[in-house]
Amino acid sequence: DTGVSQDPRHKITKRGQNVTFRCDPISEHNRLYWYRQTLGQGPEFLTYFQNEAQLEKSRLLSDRFSAERPKGSFSTLEIQRTEQGDSAMYLCASSPWTGDMNTEAFFGQGTRLTVV
């Protein structure tokens, strides 16, 4: 596999339910990012990891959102007690962080969440 993989591609859930999304980054990419994109907007940064360490999480939208990357490989994003406003595309990206600010990020195909 040569790309970022996200699962599932689509998720429909009832309001109040918890959902979890998975992201498998490009092999050996030590940086992993989560973004949210609502219709007609650009992606909005949520959080990122360097290996297993979550280095920035203040942008998570509320305490209902959490992310993990326990072994520094795949990551999960969980939303508890979903609300209709959580409906969006959730994007994962990875990059081979080398200390260079110009490292490029590569995105997965996203998980489209619909809360009904």
Place this chain on the structure above:
Amino acid sequence: TQLLEQSPQFLSIQEGENLTVYCNSSSVFSSLQWYRQEPGEGPVLLVTVVTGGEVKKLKRLTFQFGDARKDSSLHITAAQTGDTGLYLCAGAIEDNAGNMLTFGGGTRLMVKP
């Protein structure tokens, strides 16, 4: 308020026409990336510009980074229907150690046959 402002938000042109999309900010970026996104898919990286004043060409696409590294433009020559999509610019903030990309709101391009 978007840190990166893209204009226009929507653009509908005929095949064969030229177009320019702009990405502007008051912040200085260490690099700026352009992505193209199709409906229901993730953004696909087109190019990264790093040096102020840099110009990069990718077939019919020409990307320019402003001298002050606060703005960028994407010019498409002789647009084709396959160019239809959402074009996003994203900047890495110079003082952000996390290399967090900040995205513009996007330009939705439709090229009609």
